[in-house]
Amino acid sequence: DAGVIQSPRHEVTEMGQEVTLRCKPISGHDYLFWYRQTMMRGLELLIYFNNNVPIDDSGMPEDRFSAKMPNASFSTLKIQPSEPRDSAVYFCASSLNWLAGPLQETQYFGPGTRLLVL
């Protein structure tokens, strides 16, 4: 398996532009997570999905952020409009099953998207 795939790996954009980050989870995994990492705040959970349904989006910073999972193999995180403070590394992770014990709850992370908003 190729693991969790994220694209793009790097994104540089100007303030006010729309940014779309993409994630392909590991096949067969029921859960998908979006995290954001900055030096100041560390690794923060933004939102997670179970079987394509958003379960908890309380970590989403504000209405400028939205996430979708139209099918089991694809998710997007969109920022519109983007601001310089959104600059961070965004990670997507997936896990097999969240209620089947710690081994099946192991989260597998993608390589991340490095976003710079100028």
Added chain:
Amino acid sequence: DAKTTQPPSMDCAEGRAANLPCNHSTISGNEYVYWYRQIHSQGPQYIIHGLKNNETNEMASLIITEDRKSSTLILPHATLRDTAVYYCIASLSGNTPLVFGKGTRLSVIA
């Protein structure tokens, strides 16, 4: 989830054992201890987890004290590629997704 406390940084000589401590004095009886690591420019990677007993896998060993208030992750023969930030997390299985703290930055020195 119980709060965990880790030293911010540690050094280890290449080839020696790296012992990374974690304090989780408020851990409840059914909370697991998880360890992940994050190598520079990569996403976090699962290492090992345990509940009460000591655990070992191909990556590391996990020693949990009898009162479960602390644990130690052991990398038996550290290599330069083990240089990373190591996260210790105490969490219920099937609860909320893992919450990552600051971790310990391990530097393996040649």
